[in-house]
Amino acid sequence: MGGLPFDLSLKLLDLAAGAEANVQAKLVENALEDVVSAFDGFGREHCAGLAYKLSFQNIDAARTKLQKEEGFDIGAGVAQDEWDFVCEQFQKRHLLAHKMGIVDEEFVRKTDSRLPVGRKVPIEEADVRSLVKILKTVVDTLYGGVARR
Numbered sequence: 001m002g003g004l005p006f007d008l009s010l011k012l013l014d015l016a017a018g019a020e021a022n023v024q025a026k027l028v029e030n031a032l033e034d035v036v037s038a039f040d041g042f043g044r045e046h047c048a049g050l051a052y053k054l055s056f057q058n059i060d061a062a063r064t065k066l067q068k069e070e071g072f073d074i075g076a077g078v079a080q081d082e083w084d085f086v087c088e089q090f091q092k093r094h095l096l097a098h099k100m101g102i103v104d105e106e107f108v109r110k111t112d113s114r115l116p117v118g119r120k121v122p123i124e125e126a127d128v129r130s131l132v133k134i135l136k137t138v139v140d141t142l143y144g145g146v147a148r149r
Helices: 006-017 021-046 059-070 080-098 105-111 125-147
Strands: none
Touching (some): 006 021, 021 080, 021 125, 059 080, 080 105
């Protein structure tokens, strides 16, 4: 299944490898935000015909809603530890977008993180690459579930 600009995010990560530290960190953060935004846009577009609206920025809530209302599980193609990883990365994106990347109590609670509150959340290039790989499976499952309707 194509249609997502994950490739562009991966190119940002490639560019980050040769950049100075502060530029590298910003490119990796931007890549994470872009991956989550691309997935959210894809999910919203492909679920536009449903009787309700979904936001995929809270991917776990979207999963639960689709299981309840449509009877399919967008996380069915990934292991539980991979799903937990995806949810954590989406929460990291939330911190970047709304909290300047600073860990708060909500993040700790939602991710079972041991990161200290008040510190900047680490965004790793390898994690963004792993997220893309896992989300490609989730995209295929979502697309297949919506197409069966």
